[in-house]
Amino acid sequence: MASNQSKGRKILAQKTQPLQAQDKLTFLLSLVPYLMDHDRIGVAEVAEHFGMTPEQIRDAVRLIGVSGIPGETASYQHEDLFDISWDDFEDNDQIVLTHRVAIDDSPRFSAREASALIAGLQYLSSLPEHADRGAVASLMAKLSRGASAAPSQVTVESSETNATLSLIRDSVEAGLQLEFDYLNSRGEHERRRVDPLRIESLDADWYLRAWCHLREAVRTFRLDRISNPRISAEPITHGIDDVKLPDTLFEGSAHDLIVTIDVAVAAAPLLADYIPDGAVTVEKDGRLRTAVRVSHYHGLKRLIGSMPGVATVIDPPEARRAVAEWAAEGAARYSR
Amino acid sequence: MSYLLGITFVSATSSSAAARVPVEERLFSLVLALLATDAGLSKNEILSTVQGYRQRYAASGDNSNLERQFERDKDDIRDLGVPLETIESPGQVGNNQNLRYRIPRGDYELPADISFSPEETTLLNLAAMVWREGSLSGESRRALLKLRSLGVTTDDPVLGYAPRLRVRDAAFAPLSTALDKNVIVRFGYLKPGERDARVRTVAPIALIQHEGRWLLHAEDQDAGGTRNFLLRRIVTPVTTTNTRHPAFDPSATTRALEELEEIWQSRTADVEVLVGSDAATRLAKRKGTQCSEDGILTLHYSDFALLADELAGYGPEVLVIAPEELREAVRERLVRTAADHGE
Numbered sequence: 001m002a003s004n005q006s007k008g009r010k011i012l013a014q015k016t017q018p019l020q021a022q023d024k025l026t027f028l029l030s031l032v033p034y035l036m037d038h039d040r041i042g043v044a045e046v047a048e049h050f051g052m053t054p055e056q057i058r059d060a061v062r063l064i065g066v067s068g069i070p071g072e073t074a075s076y077q078h079e080d081l082f083d084i085s086w087d088d089f090e091d092n093d094q095i096v097l098t099h100r101v102a103i104d105d106s107p108r109f110s111a112r113e114a115s116a117l118i119a120g121l122q123y124l125s126s127l128p129e130h131a132d133r134g135a136v137a138s139l140m141a142k143l144s145r146g147a148s149a150a151p152s153q154v155t156v157e158s159s160e161t162n163a164t165l166s167l168i169r170d171s172v173e174a175g176l177q178l179e180f181d182y183l184n185s186r187g188e189h190e191r192r193r194v195d196p197l198r199i200e201s202l203d204a205d206w207y208l209r210a211w212c213h214l215r216e217a218v219r220t221f222r223l224d225r226i227s228n229p230r231i232s233a234e235p236i237t238h239g240i241d242d243v244k245l246p247d248t249l250f251e252g253s254a255h256d257l258i259v260t261i262d263v264a265v266a267a268a269p270l271l272a273d274y275i276p277d278g279a280v281t282v283e284k285d286g287r288l289r290t291a292v293r294v295s296h297y298h299g300l301k302r303l304i305g306s307m308p309g310v311a312t313v314i315d316p317p318e319a320r321r322a323v324a325e326w327a328a329e330g331a332a333r334y335s336r
Numbered sequence: 337m338s339y340l341l342g343i344t345f346v347s348a349t350s351s352s353a354a355a356r357v358p359v360e361e362r363l364f365s366l367v368l369a370l371l372a373t374d375a376g377l378s379k380n381e382i383l384s385t386v387q388g389y390r391q392r393y394a395a396s397g398d399n400s401n402l403e404r405q406f407e408r409d410k411d412d413i414r415d416l417g418v419p420l421e422t423i424e425s426p427g428q429v430g431n432n433q434n435l436r437y438r439i440p441r442g443d444y445e446l447p448a449d450i451s452f453s454p455e456e457t458t459l460l461n462l463a464a465m466v467w468r469e470g471s472l473s474g475e476s477r478r479a480l481l482k483l484r485s486l487g488v489t490t491d492d493p494v495l496g497y498a499p500r501l502r503v504r505d506a507a508f509a510p511l512s513t514a515l516d517k518n519v520i521v522r523f524g525y526l527k528p529g530e531r532d533a534r535v536r537t538v539a540p541i542a543l544i545q546h547e548g549r550w551l552l553h554a555e556d557q558d559a560g561g562t563r564n565f566l567l568r569r570i571v572t573p574v575t576t577t578n579t580r581h582p583a584f585d586p587s588a589t590t591r592a593l594e595e596l597e598e599i600w601q602s603r604t605a606d607v608e609v610l611v612g613s614d615a616a617t618r619l620a621k622r623k624g625t626q627c628s629e630d631g632i633l634t635l636h637y638s639d640f641a642l643l644a645d646e647l648a649g650y651g652p653e654v655l656v657i658a659p660e661e662l663r664e665a666v667r668e669r670l671v672r673t674a675a676d677h678g679e
Contacts, residue, residue, distance in 0.1 A: 022416055024360035026478040029367065029418075030485035037487050050484050067364055069372040070385040102368040105445035106485040110417025112516055113479035116472035120463030123545075139456055146450045148417040148443060152515040153542035153589040154472070183617050205548065224621040225614075266526045266533035269571045286532075302614075304677075306649025308669035310531060312676045324677035329652035331670035334663070 024060075026107075027052075031060055032082075033106045035097045043093045054093075061095055068101050114147035119154040164223050168196050168208060171231045177213065180229035182221060186298050190214065192221070195238040197245060209245060211238035218243055257294055260315040262287045267310045274303070289314065301326035362388025363409055367418060371444060376423050376436030382406065410437075416478065419443040446486075457483065458490045472512070507567045508543065510574040511552055515540045520557060520579040524572030525565055529641030533571050538563070539581040542589040546596045547623065547638065553592040555581075562588075564596065566642075600624075600638045606657040607633050607647065615653035632657060644669060 027050070034049070035041070043061075047054045064082050071080030083099035109117070118140050125136045144151055171178040179193040194210035197218070201207070206223035213234075263271060265288055274292040275281075281290040294300045301323045304311050313320045365387035369377060383389045383402050392402050413420050418439060425434040452460065460483055464476035507523065514521045521540060524533035538554035541562065545551070550567040608631060609616040620627060624636040637643040644662060647654050648669035656663040 021359040021363060022412055023474070023478060023481075025363045025367070025413070026416055026481050028360065028364045030481045034485050034487055049487075049489065050481065063358075063361055063364070067361065067368065067387070069365075069368050070387075074381075074385040076387065102372040104441070105448070107444060107482055108417055108419075108446050109479055109482055110415065110475070112472070112475045112512065113417060113482070115512075116467055116475040117460055117463045117479050119472070119545075120466035120476065121459065123466050124459070124463055135456070135459070139452075139459060142450055142452070142456075146446050148419050150583075150586065152512060153584075153586060154512060154515075155542060155544050155589055155593060183612075183614065187612075187614060189612075201548065222618075224618045227617065264531050266524065266531065266571050270526075270568065301651065302649045305651055305670070305673055306645045308645065308648055308672045309676070320677050324674050326651040327648075327670045327673035327677065330648070330650070330654075331667060331674055333652055333655045334667040334670075 028060060028064060029103070029107050031057075032064060032097075032100070032103045035061075035064075035095055036100060036103075038095075040088070040094055040096045043095060046095065057095075058089075058093075061089065065089075108148040109143065109146050111147050111149040111151050114143045115151035115154045117143055118151055122155060162206070162223070164226055164229055165199065165206070167229050167231065168199065172196050172236070174231060175236050177232045177234040177236055178210070178229060179232045181227040183225045183227070186296065193232060193234065194219070194221075195236040197238070197240050197243065211243055218245060255295070257296065257300075257319070258291050259294060259300060259313055259319045260289065260291055261304070261311055261313050262289050263307075263311040264288075267307065270307070271311065297322040305330070357388040357391060359388075362386075363413060366409060367413060367439065370420060370437055370439040371441060373438050376438035378425070378434060378436050379403065379406065382437065446482075452483065452486065452488055454488055454490045457488045461490065507552070507570040507574050508550065510576060511540055511567075512543060514574070514576050515543065517576075518580050518583050520577045520581055522575040522577065523570045526569045526571045527641075528566070528569065528639050528645065535572075536563075536565070538565075539584075541584045542592060543567075544589070544593055544596070546593065547600065551596070553589070555584075562592070564592070566639075596638065600636050603637050603640075605635050605637060605643065605647075605659065605662050607635060608655040608657055609633060609650075610653045613650075613653040615650040619650075619654070640665070648673065 031046075031050070034046070043054045043057050047057045050057070061084060065084045065086070066081065068076055068081030071077050073080075079099075080101060081099070082097065082101060085094075085096040085098055088094040088096050121136050121140060168178060177193050178196055179191060182190050182192045184190065191214075193213045194208070195213075196208060196210045198209045199206065200209060208221045208223060208226070210219060210221065211217075212219040258276070261271075265283065265286055268275075268288050268290070271290075271292060274294065275290055276293045279291040281288055283289075292300075292303075294303070297319055300313070300319060304313055304323045305327055313323050366382070366389075369382065369386045377386075383399055383406060384393045384395070389402060389406065393399060410420055420437060420439050421443075423436050423438065425436055461480065464480045464483075467473045467476040511521065518539075520537060522535060522537045525536045526533040537557040538552070539557060540552055540554045542553045543550060544553055544564075552565040552567060552570075554563060554565065555561070556563050607619065609619060611631070619625060619633050619635060622635060626634040628634070635643070640662065644665040647656060647662075647666050651670070654666075656666045
């Protein structure tokens, strides 16, 4: 497994295409039953409940107010349409549904929606604070029953709960900073004190994103490089709303090094995270000559060392030498 | 406050051009019309009367563009879990032109006995946030809208702390679609320890996250039997075929996960690590690792070649003690890398 040394590593998160019309349709089909359950409700309250802007709610209500079914005359007569109290709506920002058609209840979940929630629940149940397996199991059964087809099979194994995760949670709850020894990828140990902001996992690895009081900036820490964590006496000063957390886990820096490599064509996607945008790539004899971006050779030698026979550093010479020495030292341990 | 959806509605009344009915209005009108009919509506009835179609319908003329639009709309609506069904007209069995369409209410509505408590709703909110970005984010966003439709209010959890699951493997989205549709897929797979990718044709059974890695459990159409493929090592775009396969029993997923767990339990390696090194810190924290008093770590693993690659990356920080084949595999890898980078 390639080690994740490079700060320049870009997380290629799949940005799904925003299915705008489908989202909007789902919202309309969800809003109608909600309004039916409330004789009279303010736009602001609906906006708060659905996590949308008041204007989005008003637009949707205006659309619902003129929608309906073709009806017996096939011409959308008044009685075939939804109706709202327009005066209440225009003057008081209140929604009162006065006539409804076709819809009686909330829609079922689609198979994929149910499986997204089920996989999310499986993932949560691996965390200490959500470890109530019984509650999770009964919820999963309900979701399956509430789906329009059998949920597709996406499953996350339940893992052991993690003591560090648990302590981070406690630190947030107590409002006190977390301190720990951190081993950076250069092999240096430092005592850090942080305000935890978010926990993320990527592949097999957990990351803590936090405000670091030593660096006075947002930093990403690998959980498996954290040792001796404890809750300090210092109060937390930065919350998730106080700082801008970048969407990517790591960002490239101006100090990054660009290294020329050869990689087997089939294996190039494994290095995609490290290949900078606009790198010149040439194919020859089943190998690609391209470039990778790394923050230092300590990261590079581990990365290349984990892809033996598949990736080779070409240039600069000192990068090549760093890898050669690293591997030779490793091999030498077997001949003693 | 943060907004769940960055979407804007085009008000139907503000548009002066009646011919341009917004997509969501057309889809909404179609769902309403099909929910309201028991006998179903024929395609012609839909195109000529339903809002958004009727404006573009030519009473005597070519409606093929509009028909194609209707086909796409049907797919979009079904994707959302709306059970849009096709029935044959009585007395006209086999006549495709006279198919009728409807949405049976019982299959559309959430069963009346399903409700969620505030605690359950909080948990589901968190579960949806796990996918805030990535392949299933659209699905969880829409699931949340449907959940909110039920009106249960919750105390907001500490949202900033919500854990996030990132799936960056490009294969995830096409494979989960294929799972949903029970179709055969094809992709180039680079097996750990090999240099060249081979094309695999498989029937997907499940997407499984094991030891933090996403795997596709699938039936191999060429070799027969089931295999696990690491999503990370699917190195070509996934091709979805039109060939459907019979649905698999959900128990196949549970069984696959149990098998993975058994394999992982049964395979171990003993390694010696340099004190205070990156290898010592990280390998000691791997799930299931046991540390003996003389500084030897016993690791569990699933794939031999993958572990050998990983350990080779630690260079002199790791010395494999056992098994002998792993010792040799790691040594060979290090010698190879050193030679490839020689003068």
